[in-house]
Amino acid sequence: MQKILIANRGEIALRIIKTCSMMGIETIAIYSEADKDMPFVKSATKAFCVGEPHVSKSYLQMEKIIDIAKSENVDAIHPGYGFLSENAVFAEKVKNAGIIFIGPEPKTIELMGDKIVSRQTMEKANVPVVPGSSQGIKTIEEACNLAELIGFPVMLKASGGGGGIGMVLCENEQALVKSFETTKKRAMAYFGCEDVFIEKYISNSRHIEVQVFGDNYGNIIHLFERDCSIQRRHQKVVEESPSPFLSDNVRKKMFATAIKAARAVQYTNAGTIEFIVDQDENFYFLEMNTRLQVEHPVTEMITGLDLVKWQILVASGEELPLKQAEISASGNAIEFRLYAEDPVRFLPSPGKLTTLQWPEKEGARVDSGYVEGGTVTPFYDPLIAKCIFYSESRGKALEAAAGFFKNVKIDGIKTNVPLFLNILENESFQNGDYTTHFLNKNK
Known part of the structure; x- marks a missing residue:
């Protein structure tokens, strides 16, 4: 591939641009009027405005995005996550335009996008469902x-x-x-x-997902699990790998089941099989996300792999770079989603980032779509950054996170950093003893 259009914005657009730059691939960014000064716009090879701030008039404008892609003779479109990433109609339109869609086949997106149909599909494949x-x-x-x-x-x-x-x-x-x-x-x-x-309803449950990857030659592998149980209103806040809850025996069964689920739909590219797990470690298929996940850096940190690079290689028609036996995980990684939000009322807190300074910590990775002086607008998800911490032990990763958040400097808006510090100071969390109800019980 020589040129890729990124049908997204902010942090994930920058993330894709970074890998494309390393691979010598030119990038075409699209942006709304509200995002014209965002770092991802300046970082791309070229950038085009697609409309007014509201997503329906910009980032969801399928025909306009494809027209730009065709006029720029791009090889592929990367949808990132959110917006059009799991829209089967868009994926089909991209294919019909003679452009590669970096993701699974449109029929797979459609199949897994309907939760009733996905349940039926998994039942036929003997994958346990709730x-x-x-x-x-x-x-x-x-x-x-x-x-x-x-x-x-x-x-x-x-x-x-x-x-x-x-x-x-x-x-x-x-x-x-x-x-x-x-x-x-x-x-x-x-x-x-x-x-x-x-x-x-499964009480005292954990939400654990398995990263899977498939190519066009029938090869499907897993890239281990991520525990996403720290949630608020069913939205993930903290993700980590390995899960501090799973036993090795159940972990292996979950990996095998995830691959079985992916094979049931002849899956290609990056995807995630999500499971709900009860207190006795019985696990059930919840859903399949047919895209790159927000929390993919957790997997990258424990495996040393670049998942966006793998996406591009597979979409280019290459086989998976590694076989299952060649992939290993080491250490512990944990990600915190840092939002512009009121930490008490949990409402978005848009505004200008008058100060945005990240502490330098060994093993810390910050994927952010903003720089100091930038503005978090009210039009989109208020994610400022994903802060990921890696160490050989979970305890040391948590220590690094606590030290980081105690020293981060963000002014001009409110953030959920106080929430992170409360989580990190909680003894149950430190012991890995938490469920999806953790935040409700520890307000």
Whole structure:
């Protein structure tokens, strides 16, 4: 490949540009009017404005993005994460334009994007799924009967949902009745599909995912796990590898199951199989993310591999660079998502970064889309940076993180750094004893 258009912004756009530069590949950035002064715009070989600040008028403008790609004769489009990264229609349009889409096949994105269809697919492949419905539920009577059968509490979910949107915990029948119609309407508004389904709610659970990679020659490998259990409103806040919870025996079973799941859809490029794990280490398929994950640096730190480079190589038609037996993991890595947000009310805190200074710490990696003097606008996700810490032991990685966040200097806006310090000082977290309820229990 000689030239790649990056259909994204901020931190992930810079991340892709970095690898492309190392590979001698030119980059084309797209940006909204609100992002014209962002570092990723200046770092690309060329950059083009695609519209007004709102995503619907800029970063979701499929035809405009593809027109730019064609006019610049790019070889491929990298969608990053979010925006159009899991949009099967966009992936198909890119292919039809004679441009390589850096990701899986459009049919795979579509298949895994519908949670009901993905459940059905995994059931056929003998991959364990959470007890629940594998068909869309049409009536409240049907929902109540199923919930009674599998037992409350249950999760009511939108089939097209993602990012925690369209998920409601129902403790009893009254709560289910109250939420049913509003969840269907919310699903239609956000995802264009009102289908909902029910799953058994797994209490005291962990959220653990496995990074997988496939090529066009039938090779599929795993790149170990990431524990993403520290969440707020179903949104990941902290991710680490290896998981401090999993036993080696269950870990191996989870890797084998993840590869089985990827093979079931003939997966190519980077993807993630997400599992929910109960307190007895029984694990169930949750969903598949058909893209590069926000937290991919965690895997890069423990393996020493460049996942964006692998994406480009596979999309170019090459085989996976390594076989499973040639891949190893060492040490511990942990990532914190640093947001521009009020640490008490957890609301976005946009504004100018009058000070943005990162401490120099051994084993620390900062992937940021901003520099000092930049502005976090209200139009997009308020992620300022991903701060990743690596060491030979988990304890030392946590020590490095604590020292880093005590000395980071950010002024002009509020951030969730105080939340990180509270997490790092918590004895249960230090011992690796936490579930997806950790933040609710430790406010």
